Amino acid sequence: MAAQETVLQIDLNALAHNYNYLRSLLKTETKLLAVVKAFGYGSDSVEIAKFLETLGVDYFAVAYTNEGVALRNAGIETPILVLHPQAVNFKTIIDRCLEPSLYSARILNRFIDAAAQQNQKNYPVHIKFNTGLNRLGFWENDVDYIIDRLKKAPELQVKSVFSHLAASEDENEQEFTLGQITSFKKIANEIAEKLGYQPMMHQLNSSGLLNYPDAQFDMVRCGIALYGYGNDPKYTGKLKPVASLRSVISQIHMIEPGETVGYNRAYVSKGYEKTATIPIGHADGISRSFGNERGFVMINKKKAPIIGNVCMDMIMVNITNIDCREGDEVVLFDENYTAEDMAPLANTISYELLTAVSQRVKRTFLR
């Protein structure tokens, strides 16, 4: 059905396809964690999580505590890893059965205190190691300190040890990535040996799984690939984009040579031209960087360049050579002209374009 207003259409059949494809790359015993941070990569974390739960997903991850709380409020019962918690939220984390990533001595100690205060025993936590991304995580030489703290803290149980790759999508960085994998294996094995029990191990994101399937260990953490993007045409071809951003033509104008369009009169017409005004702007996630003919939309399968500056609530596009009428559907991105095609026009990547789609845009679901 054609859009009649600006909508982000979420195709759950495509999500199932991607889920099954990723599962097919895993050994039967490897768990699949679905990353549903940032509103499920800009879609809808609750609907995505509910649907993935019906497919049998093993784990979820979010970045922040409030994202995990939203899932619990919606009735999600699958374990939820919080990748980047802050100590101020530790009570909430425990109250809502969320599982924190502990990434530094400060965070480990604060969580031990919080768990003791709430009389916890064997509370599931995940220990994060930095193996080269230099973003979050303990260093390899922190292992003895961590073990010493954990041995004195019956409040905690290490459910997993994990790390994150810096350049899993980049073939030129293979040597660096293999080094990260080797270093992670060494750390995780040392932890298990010194703890006296075996936590799960995981290191791969989507491109990690696609490019280094041998390093899947006990679990993989897939985000972007579940939403249909493989960061590489050879994988994206196997996946189906889940979200499509659609709108409509609100109004058509016929303009004369030399007239200008939009704020700051940034576009000047070269002749008798036809423009369409579309109800989507930078407040909806279409960055101003797409303005001034860097980006385009699709109308009746033809490219209509965005002219002038992107407004907060609207864009204007050139439809001089397109046969179309007010009320016709406009595609910002879909399964043919994808977010991976559109993003580079504004010097960005699918991740940023998808997660930028603001909460003002209505979500609809295909299932």
Ligand SMILES: *Cc1c(COP(=O)(O)O)cnc(C)c1O
């Ligand atoms: C976001 C994130 C992921 C998912 O990455 P994709 O490239 O989207 O698959 C996995 N692990 C961590 C730690 C993350 O922050």
